[in-house]
Amino acid sequence: MPERSTATLTPLATPEPAVSFDSQGFFAGARAIIPIALGDAVYGLVFGVLAGQVHLSVLEVLLMSGLVFAGSSQLIVLSLWTLPLPVAAIILTTLIVNARSILMGAAISPWFLRLSPFKAYATLFFLTDENWALTMSKFDAGQNNAAFLLGSGLMLYLFWTTSTVIGRTVGNMIVQDPARWGLDFAFTAVFLALLVPLWKGKSYLVPWLVAAGVAVLAAHFLPGKWYILLGGLAGSIVGVLRHAD
Known part of the structure; x- marks a missing residue:
């Protein structure tokens, strides 16, 4: 009678799906992001016009958009842009x-x-909210071509930098009196528009209210633009604490 093996059978490890990185994924990402890139270009034009109002040159706008490549941050920085620059803030x-x-x-x-x-x-330099969401949906569907993020991000980058430069170049030629065209309210309008897709339900109300309250108090009692930093920090902390619970 043959001896029974006392060895313990171990289940075979499930192989991880391969990740590709090729031109097919790159161009698929570039095509998929075009509708979103067109929307971002509108914000880019507004940014360029507002940058002209705080006296940034075309080269400075190009460098900021090309090196920072973060629309919400760039718009906030414009609201902080006073001389001498509050570098720490x-x-x-x-x-x-x-x-x-x-x-x-x-x-x-x-x-x-x-x-x-x-x-x-190199690909992560082009990471944004929009192409991250699209890429994750592809990964979840089993389409593991990481070049999708690069193609979509590079397309967003080109649309954003080009539109900000156009806005800066053309804006001052067209808009001599910003208040006449409502551009004195543009900062507020843009950020209100950015808030809409961020609303995920009533659970977000408390952090938003805390951020707004702290910002109002800081604007009243502190000089400069510290209310932007303090309001954002307060809202972020409350949001983290609520999710930790």
Whole structure:
């Protein structure tokens, strides 16, 4: 009678799906993002016009859009743009506004950690809310082509930088009196529009109210533009604490 093996059988590990990075994914991403890129270009035109109102040059607008590539941060920085520049407030506000990129990067890390460092980090420069969401939907559907993020991000980058430069170049030629065209209200209008897609239900109301309350108090009692930083920080902290519960 043959001896029974006492070895313990171990289940075979499920192989992780391969991640590709090729021109097919790149151009698929570039095509998919065009409708969103057109919408971002509208904000870019507004940014360019407003940048002219705080006396940024065309080159400065190009460098800010090309190196920062973060629309909400750039618009906030314009509202802080006074001489002498509040460098600390600008840096801290930018960090807070873009802190969500840490979470987005963590979400796509299972796929991007399997790319070479050059491909991964070069692609992540073009990470935005919009192309992150599209790319994650592709990954969830089993379409693991990481170049989709690069193609969609590069398309957004081109639309954004081009539209901001056009807005800065043409804006001052057309708009001599910003208040006449309502552009003195443009900052407020743009940020109200940006809030709409961020509303996810009543659970978001408390952080928003705290942010607004702190900002109003800071604007009343503190000089300069610190109310922007303090309001954003207060709202972020409350949001984190609520999710921690």
